[in-house]
Amino acid sequence: MKIEVRNLSKKYKDNHALKNISFNLEEPKIYGLLGRNGAGKTTFMDILSGQILASDGQILIDGENPFDNQRLTESICLIKEGHNFRKDLKVKNVLKIYSFFYPNWDQDLAEALIKEYNLNLNSKVKTLSKGMESALGITVGLASKAPITIFDEPYIGLDAPSRKKFYEIMLEEYQAEKRTIIFSTHLIDEVSLLFEEVLILQEGSLILQEESEILRDNTVAVSGTIEEVEAFLSDKEVIEKKQLAGMMTAYVYGNMEEAKMQGLHVEGIPIQELMIYLTERKKGA
Amino acid sequence: MRKSLDENKPIFLQIKEQLEDSIIDGNMKAGERVPSTNEFAAYYKINPATAAKGINELVSESILFKRRGVGMFVTEDAKEILIKKYKKSFYNNYVLPLKNEARKLRINENELMEMVKREDNQ
Numbered sequence A: 001m002k003i004e005v006r007n008l009s010k011k012y013k014d015n016h017a018l019k020n021i022s023f024n025l026e027e028p029k030i031y032g033l034l035g036r037n038g039a040g041k042t043t044f045m046d047i048l049s050g051q052i053l054a055s056d057g058q059i060l061i062d063g064e065n066p067f068d069n070q071r072l073t074e075s076i077c078l079i080k081e082g083h084n085f086r087k088d089l090k091v092k093n094v095l096k097i098y099s100f101f102y103p104n105w106d107q108d109l110a111e112a113l114i115k116e117y118n119l120n121l122n123s124k125v126k127t128l129s130k131g132m133e134s135a136l137g138i139t140v141g142l143a144s145k146a147p148i149t150i151f152d153e154p155y156i157g158l159d160a161p162s163r164k165k166f167y168e169i170m171l172e173e174y175q176a177e178k179r180t181i182i183f184s185t186h187l188i189d190e191v192s193l194l195f196e197e198v199l200i201l202q203e204g205s206l207i208l209q210e211e212s213e214i215l216r217d218n219t220v221a222v223s224g225t226i227e228e229v230e231a232f233l234s235d236k237e238v239i240e241k242k243q244l245a246g247m248m249t250a251y252v253y254g255n256m257e258e259a260k261m262q263g264l265h266v267e268g269i270p271i272q273e274l275m276i277y278l279t280e281r282k283k284g285a
Numbered sequence B: 001m002r003k004s005l006d007e008n009k010p011i012f013l014q015i016k017e018q019l020e021d022s023i024i025d026g027n028m029k030a031g032e033r034v035p036s037t038n039e040f041a042a043y044y045k046i047n048p049a050t051a052a053k054g055i056n057e058l059v060s061e062s063i064l065f066k067r068r069g070v071g072m073f074v075t076e077d078a079k080e081i082l083i084k085k086y087k088k089s090f091y092n093n094y095v096l097p098l099k100n101e102a103r104k105l106r107i108n109e110n111e112l113m114e115m116v117k118r119e120d121n122q
Helices: A041-048 A091-101 A107-116 A130-144 A160-176 A188-194 A212-218 A226-233 A256-261 A271-284 B011-025 B037-044 B048-060 B078-104 B109-117
Strands: A003-012 A015-025 A030-035 A056-061 A076-079 A148-152 A180-184 A197-202 A205-211 A219-225 A238-244 A247-253 A265-268 B064-067 B071-074
Touching (some): A015 A056, A030 A188, A041 A056, A041 A076, A041 A180, A091 A107, A091 A130, A130 A148, A130 A160, A160 B048, A188 A271, A212 B048, A219 A226, A219 A256, A226 A247, A256 A265, B011 B037, B011 B048, B011 B078, B037 B048
Parallel strands (some): A030 A180, A030 A197, A076 A148, A148 A180
Antiparallel strands (some): A197 A205, A219 A247, A219 A265, B064 B071
């Protein structure tokens, strides 16, 4: 499903959570939605899933507004970091409700995940630990098979092996059937290899949208003497630089081969680091 | 197959180079089937589109060819093509850094030549 975001703004009293952002998500891909706390990620996902209204502008999904739109709501599944389910429901009832709601619901997958995460079907949501509740969220999100599945920091309290399992199954499901997965997390290093495209929000604005491989290909950290590095930087956009004892490391938009040819020490920049430098830089600017 | 990939480099390049290495080393021979996009993706936990990019570049360079519905295979000329390609970059990738390091350590040209010619101990 095609997602068009047009001049989208959201204001909470004096706080501009989203400031006139526009972009498209054209194809079913795994998208990483990144940004610091308060960047507007959750607000965006709430509007996308039709849970709240924009103050200005709109999101169109296959040309339609998702708010109060039955056909679209059953195509979108948003799993948040908590409070996804009513506390007094039993696990099996949660599954039942969602299975009625989502036309593509995969009961076999739901059961396999319940078993994988050792969830008791007869437990009430309020008795689940944080990690268990997250596991239930992940189960619903994956089994919904919604053409647009959104995970907003879905694994609070979930241990590392369980998160790993989640990534594996998400990848398997995505391989079996492409769908749009929007993934927002602060544990970027763990999942960044799964992202096909990355979006970074900063203080309500979109500061980057790019394929992750193009990012890895076009951003480099170069080190050398201050003169050498400065010479390399002359015609480039610098993200960040630091120096120590006559040596300098600079993070720039540039090509690895070119930097190597100039005898500089060259490394790529993992997406997590890139996000950190970009959002630190833009803050003061 | 390496245990994991290096996030400091484009992932598709590493998939590509890994296959190239296996072909040059002779671990993968002409006519052999290479792992599929999905197999690479599952093994390294990477986006399948990324793995596909690496494999597709090898197809366009005639290192691999596609048999519809069966998979990707190493071409007859793959090894020769790769050796030619890597020879071209050998100077930049190996000789140039060697010379730079030698200069730093004040190893002159004669000393360096001597070392290059020296018989390996084994």
